[in-house]
Amino acid sequence: MTTIDPNFDADREARRERRFTAINKADAWFRVLGLAWLTPMLRIAAGDNPRAQGGEIWRLLGVPLLAIAAFLMLWATLAPTVQTSLGAIPGPAQVWEQVGNLNDDAIRTRERAAEFYERQEVRNEERIANGEEARPIRDFTGAPTYYQQIWTSIKTVFFGFLIATAVAVPLGIAAGLSPTANAAINPIIQIFKPVSPLAWLPIVSIVVSALAADDGLFEKSFMVSAITVTLCSLWPTLINTALGVASIDKDLVNVSKVLKMGTWTKIQKLVLPSALPLIFTGLRLSLGVGWMVLIAAEMLAQNPGLGKFVWDEFQNGSSQSLAKIMVAVLTIGIIGFLLDRLMFTIQSLFTFTNNR
Amino acid sequence: MNRIIAALATTTALAGPLAAQDLEIDELTFGFIKLTDMAPLAIAYEMGFFEDEGLFVTLEAQANWRVLLDGVIDGTLDGAHMLAGQPIAATIGYGTQANIITPFSMDLNGNGITVSNDVWELMRPHIPSMDDGRPVHPISASALAPVVEQYREEGTRFDMGMVFPVSTHNYEIRFWLAAGGLNPGFYSPEDITGTIDADVFLSVTPPPQMPATLEAGTIFGYAVGEPWNQQAVQRGIGVPVVTDYQLWPNNPEKVFGITEEFAEQNPNTTQAIVRALIRAGMWLDENDNANREEAVSILSYPEYVGADEEVIAASMTGTFEFEPGDVREEPDFNVFFRYYATYPFYSDAVWYLTQMRRWGQIPEQMSDEWYHEVAAQVYRPDIYLEAARSLVDDGLAAEEDFPWDTDGFRPVETEMMGGVDYDGRYPNAYIDALEIGLTGDEVVVDGVVTGG
Numbered sequence: 001m002t003t004i005d006p007n008f009d010a011d012r013e014a015r016r017e018r019r020f021t022a023i024n025k026a027d028a029w030f031r032v033l034g035l036a037w038l039t040p041m042l043r044i045a046a047g048d049n050p051r052a053q054g055g056e057i058w059r060l061l062g063v064p065l066l067a068i069a070a071f072l073m074l075w076a077t078l079a080p081t082v083q084t085s086l087g088a089i090p091g092p093a094q095v096w097e098q099v100g101n102l103n104d105d106a107i108r109t110r111e112r113a114a115e116f117y118e119r120q121e122v123r124n125e126e127r128i129a130n131g132e133e134a135r136p137i138r139d140f141t142g143a144p145t146y147y148q149q150i151w152t153s154i155k156t157v158f159f160g161f162l163i164a165t166a167v168a169v170p171l172g173i174a175a176g177l178s179p180t181a182n183a184a185i186n187p188i189i190q191i192f193k194p195v196s197p198l199a200w201l202p203i204v205s206i207v208v209s210a211l212a213a214d215d216g217l218f219e220k221s222f223m224v225s226a227i228t229v230t231l232c233s234l235w236p237t238l239i240n241t242a243l244g245v246a247s248i249d250k251d252l253v254n255v256s257k258v259l260k261m262g263t264w265t266k267i268q269k270l271v272l273p274s275a276l277p278l279i280f281t282g283l284r285l286s287l288g289v290g291w292m293v294l295i296a297a298e299m300l301a302q303n304p305g306l307g308k309f310v311w312d313e314f315q316n317g318s319s320q321s322l323a324k325i326m327v328a329v330l331t332i333g334i335i336g337f338l339l340d341r342l343m344f345t346i347q348s349l350f351t352f353t354n355n356r
Numbered sequence: 357m358n359r360i361i362a363a364l365a366t367t368t369a370l371a372g373p374l375a376a377q378d379l380e381i382d383e384l385t386f387g388f389i390k391l392t393d394m395a396p397l398a399i400a401y402e403m404g405f406f407e408d409e410g411l412f413v414t415l416e417a418q419a420n421w422r423v424l425l426d427g428v429i430d431g432t433l434d435g436a437h438m439l440a441g442q443p444i445a446a447t448i449g450y451g452t453q454a455n456i457i458t459p460f461s462m463d464l465n466g467n468g469i470t471v472s473n474d475v476w477e478l479m480r481p482h483i484p485s486m487d488d489g490r491p492v493h494p495i496s497a498s499a500l501a502p503v504v505e506q507y508r509e510e511g512t513r514f515d516m517g518m519v520f521p522v523s524t525h526n527y528e529i530r531f532w533l534a535a536g537g538l539n540p541g542f543y544s545p546e547d548i549t550g551t552i553d554a555d556v557f558l559s560v561t562p563p564p565q566m567p568a569t570l571e572a573g574t575i576f577g578y579a580v581g582e583p584w585n586q587q588a589v590q591r592g593i594g595v596p597v598v599t600d601y602q603l604w605p606n607n608p609e610k611v612f613g614i615t616e617e618f619a620e621q622n623p624n625t626t627q628a629i630v631r632a633l634i635r636a637g638m639w640l641d642e643n644d645n646a647n648r649e650e651a652v653s654i655l656s657y658p659e660y661v662g663a664d665e666e667v668i669a670a671s672m673t674g675t676f677e678f679e680p681g682d683v684r685e686e687p688d689f690n691v692f693f694r695y696y697a698t699y700p701f702y703s704d705a706v707w708y709l710t711q712m713r714r715w716g717q718i719p720e721q722m723s724d725e726w727y728h729e730v731a732a733q734v735y736r737p738d739i740y741l742e743a744a745r746s747l748v749d750d751g752l753a754a755e756e757d758f759p760w761d762t763d764g765f766r767p768v769e770t771e772m773m774g775g776v777d778y779d780g781r782y783p784n785a786y787i788d789a790l791e792i793g794l795t796g797d798e799v800v801v802d803g804v805v806t807g808g
Contacts (some may be wrong), residue, residue, distance in 0.1 A: 085571055085591035105658070119407060138383060141401075141414040143659030209430055220432065302419045312417060315390050315564035316662025317587055336402075 019046045032348045034341055037061035090323035095330070098323040106145035113140040144304060150331060153305035156222060157294045157339075160229025161287050167230070168237035168286070169279065173267060175238070176245025176275070185238075193235040197293040200231045201300055221303040228297040233290035240282025246277030280347035287343055291336045306332055358453045380622035382411055384629070387418045387427050387436035390564045390661045391581040392672055393463045393610045394437045395651055400636035409628035410678045417659070418532060420562035428613060429454045435629065436758040437462060437605075438613035441708050443523030443734045448709075451522065455616035459626065459739035460633050462610040464691040467600040468585035468676070469529055471500070471577035472570055476595040476679075477504040490682055494773060497536020499508070504538060504555055507576075517561040517569060517578035521550065524609055526558065527711040528600050529579035534792035535603075535774035543716040544800035550715065552803050570594050581609070582690065583663045586670040589677050596678055601688060604772045605647050606695050608704035619739065630743035635752060640692035648673045693757070700740055702764035703780025705731035710783045714793035721797040727783040737764060746780035 023046060027039040037060035072092050079091040087217050090098075111309035117137065122133040130141045144152070175182040212220050248271060272279075298307025310328050313321045388394040397415055400406050406413045416433070419422040425442050426565045427433035429452060443456035471479065482499040483491045518526040521543075530540040533556055551557050561569045566584045569575055571593045578584075588594035600607055614634060619626045625692025639647055645664050656665045670677050676686040691697045706727045712718045741760065747753040769778040776789045788795045798807045 085567070085593050119404075135410075138412040141412050143415075143657075209432075300419075302417075302423065304369055311419070312658065312662065314568075315417075315562075317564065317567060317591075318656070318658075318662055318664045318667075321662075 001246075013139055016047065020048075024274050028348075032271055032341075032345050055261060056276055086317060086322055087319055094323045095326045098327050099319060099321065102146040102324065102327060109142055111143045112142055116140050116142070139296055146309065149304065149306050149309045150335070153294060153298065154335065155305070156298075156303075156305060157223045157287070159222075159289050160294070161233055161290045162228035163226070164230040164233045164286055164290065165237060167284060168234045169241050169280070171240045172241025172279070172282075173245050173271060173275075175242040177267075177271065180312055182242065182246075183244075189235060189238060192231075193239075195232075196231045197228055197296050200228050201297055204228050204231070205301060221301065224301055225294060225297050225303045225305065229290040230294040231285040236285035236289060237279070237282035240278045241275060244278030244282075245271050247278075248274050266317070276350060277315070277347070280343070281349065283338060284347065285342040287339050288336065291332075361449060379410055379625045379628060381434075382412060382436070383414075384625070385414045385416060387416050387424045387433040388660075389421065389424060389437060390663075391433060391437075391466075391610075392583055392655055392661055392668055393466045393581055394660065395655060395672075396462050396612075396633050397437055398634040398654055398657075399639055399651060399771060400632040402654050403636065403639060405632040405635045405639075406629075409632050411625070411628055411632065415659070421523065425452065428456065428615060432617075434618060435614040438611050439520055439523045440608055440611045440704065441524065441527070441712070442520070443611065443613045443663075444705055444708050444730065445522040445712070447734050448712075448718070448730055450712065453692060456613045456735075457616045457734055457736050458611040458613050458621055458700055459619070459736045459743075460461060460612040461608055461704065462612055462628050462633075462637075462692070463696050464606045464608050464609055464695060464697045465599070465601045465688060466671075466690040467525055467579060468596040469532060469577065469579045469582045469598050470566075470570070470585045470588045470594045470596045472573075473592075474595050475500070475503055475576050476597070478506065479597070487602055490679075493598075493678075493684070495597045496773070497533045497538050499536070500533070500597075501536060501538055501555075502587055504547040508555075511555055514555070515557045515559060515575045517566055517575040517580070518558050519566075519580055520560060520564050521548070522708075522712065522717065524607075524708075525579035525581070526550075527708065528603060528607075529558065529716075530711070531713060532579075532598060532603055532773065534790070537792075539792055540715070541737055542794065542800050544803070545719050546798075547803065550717075552716070552800060553805070562633070567591060567593060581665045582671040586665060586667050586677060589670070589680055590664070592680065596676070599676060599686065599689065601686060602768065606688065606691065606697075608701070608707070611700065618772060619736070626739060627743050628748070630740060631747055634740075634743060634747060637693040637698045638694070638753065638757070641694050641697075645674060645687075669761065670749070673750065696759050696762075698740070699759055699762070700735040701762070701766050701780075702728065702731040702735055702736050702737075703766045705735045706780040706783050707778060710778075710787050713783075713787055716794055716800050719799055724784055731764075731780075734748050735764070737762075 007307065012341070020043070023039060023042045026042070027036070030036050030038045037057060040060065044050050044053045076091040076093070079089040082089045106141040109291035117140070120135070120137050125136075127319050128134055171185060175185045208220055208223045208227065212218075212223055218226075252270055252274065257269055261269065294305065295307040295310070297303065299311045300307075302308050306328055310325050313324045313328070386397055388397055401413055401415055418427065418433075418436070421439060421442065424433070424436050424438070425446065428436050428438075428448070438458070440458075440461075443458050446452050446454040446456045479495075479499045480491065482502055483495055486492055507514045516529065518529055520526065523676070533540045538555045539553055540556050540558055541549075541551040543550040544552060559575065561575065561578065563580050563584055566578045566580045567587045570578060570588060571591070577594070577597075585596040587601075589596065600609075612629075614626065614629075638652055649669070652665055652669045655661045655668050655672075656663065661668060670683075671689050674685065674687045674689070675683050676689050677683045688694075691743075709718065709727050709730060713722065741758065744753065744758045748755050748758070764778045772778060774791070776786065778786050787793070794800070794805065796807070798805055800806075
């Protein structure tokens with residue numbers, strides 16, 4: 001066939017090839033981002049057999065959507081049948097309504113904040129008119145909006161998680177490299193790993209209250225939440241790092257001996273790269289644990305964030321409370337999922353193999 | 357919107373002498389518990405009374421009374437909506453030792469005692485009915501006594517909830533039970549559960565969790581402030597049997613507590629706070645409670661009490677619903693300014709002390725002078741009157757609204773349930789006149805009441 005019009009066909013083939021290579025390359029990223037269903041769609045657009053790709057689309061997009069639809073249907077039919085003293089359990093529609101309400105609340109709060117600042121401006125102008133000194137503008141003193149609560153929680157979990165990483169990775173490397181260090185650290189891991197965040201919280205809050213300065217860099221409540229997250233999310237990273245470091249290929253270790261590498265070079269050139277996939281697995285687990293712990297800690301200690309939002313609504317006991325709590329639960333779930341994806345993406349960036 | 361414009365208008369019209377003065381600090385955080393009697397704080401904030409004084413106040417709901425008290429003591433909170441017993445107990449070192457004072461009393465009345473539907477059904481046959489079939493009020497705990505007896509025979513301990521060991525509610529439910537012949541149990545230095553010799557076992561539950569705890573069956577009834585009694589009615593899980601107004605008309609309730617240190621270091625700020633709070637109290641009771649509807653809507657914001665408007669309105673607007681449909685007039689159910697409600701009377705503090713002695717939280721007999729000294733240490737009418745005077749001078753309050761010449765003792769109370777009159781001048785005589793409870797030099801040793 002190529003003999004008839006070699007130039008035309010070769011060109012088209014090449015373009016087609018390039019397109020598919022690009023799609024396949026992008027596919028790796030789509031998978032990471034949880035958008036794998038885009039690949040077959042692009043393939044159809046690029047001229048692939050729709051029938052073959054249709055099956056893929058069905059599996060990657062149709063089935064999940066159908067499952068979600070089935071879940072919503074089940075929820076919508078079953079929820080109203082359960083009567084609580086606060087009314088029937090809210091279905092998806094009521095929960096969605098509360099999403100709107102929370103957004104309205106946020107807008108209302110923003111307006112109130114604007115008025116708050118305006119009043120300060122007016123006062124200051126008056127003071128200046130009276131020949132007095134203007135006062136500095138103060139931050140809004142009203143309640144935080146739902147979005148601010150979400151942001152607080154995310155900041156806190158990352159702060160706690162970063163401290164945990166800074167502690168766990170070096171300790172894990174030490175434990176993985178030296179059997180003596182491992183013997184020292186191991187019992188501590190075994191005992192503290194299963195401790196519930198709710199048990200740490202009182203200790204942390206008392207210690208932080210005692211140590212932290214009043215006008216310190218961070219608010220006490222923030223520190224309490226963050227450190228509780230640290231204490232609980234330390235362990236998966238620590239254990240996985242130790243495991244990753246300990247299971248380096250013996251040949252590599254021998255090579256390092258032959259080359260007479262120093263400890264630091266060895267860690268840099270050899271230990272870290274080969275342990276990285278497992279370290280990242282640990283980090284992913286840690287972030288997941290940290291997120292769960294944070295919500296519990298915020299609920300118990302009434303520290304700002306999504307956990308406090310849930311607890312406040314539970315205490316309010318209004319007819320909208322259950323639906324609002326469900327909004328929070330879904331938010332917590334979606335953010336947890338996004339955090340996991342984020343770590344997965346970073347992992348894919350840093351590790352060359354497709355270790356997941 | 358109207359509200360904000362109104363607040364703006366009053367704000368700009370005002371350049372009070374205190375606002376111009378130098379405040380020691382002007383950024384403050386106050387704690388509160390989700391109860392309607394935190395209203396003066398919410399109103400002072402929402403109506404701009406704090407801002408009028410140049411104060412930037414953040415209001416923060418607290419998980420329970422313990423956390424709130426610790427917050428004030430360790431300085432995370434500059435002040436708080438407190439149980440009247442908290443500053444007193446902290447000063448005498450019961451529970452925690454800290455010098456907390458109160459320059460402002462927040463309200464009168466506002467509490468109720470609720471029992472579960474099951475208990476109510478068992479109680480009902482022992483309560484006489486009116487012509488229309490509704491029960492005769494006030495209901496005595498003597499109607500509860502046979503129920504407790506029945507539970508005991510079935511081997512079930514009769515548990516009820518209150519909000520804190522030194523809470524008004526603890527003393528009120530004890531007062532009610534004892535007046536009906538039931539012993540709520542004694543405290544002793546070794547046993548701080550307060551259940552020695554108890555017929556009814558009282559345990560601590562934070563106010564907003566009361567309905568959920570009752571519903572879960574952990575307790576069979578509770579004493580708590582509003583809206584958590586009306587919430588039980590609305591949710592159909594319990595029936596309020598008595599209000600504290602029926603126990604003791606115009607009894608003192610919450611106070612505003614700050615540390616003595618705060619008041620000493622920030623005298624001008626303290627004055628500004630008290631001025632704003634007095635104005636909030638006046639606003640709440642103005643023109644025969646004309647502003648209560650608006651107050652209800654503010655309190656129903658999720659950041660304050662957060663319960664449904666109709667639940668909050670049920671007690672805030674001059675009525676109280678007992679059984680579903682049994683709505684009765686209670687114009688003074690919650691008083692924020694009338695009857696000198698905001699003045700910190702020594703006799704109020706003394707009453708709380710007598711109850712602490714009665715139930716063994718104060719383990720030994722104390723002299724009348726001791727009661728008066730403690731009251732004068734904690735309750736600070738001097739700060740209150742100075743703020744009131746400046747408000748009158750600014751034309752923001754009327755001269756006759758304040759008891760300028762009182763010696764700090766209210767007239768003898770003659771309408772308390774149980775028929776024992778209370779005179780704050782003679783606390784020991786009052787304690788000795790009460791039927792159930794420690795009297796004279798009685799002490800609790802190893803779980804046994806001795807002496808006397």
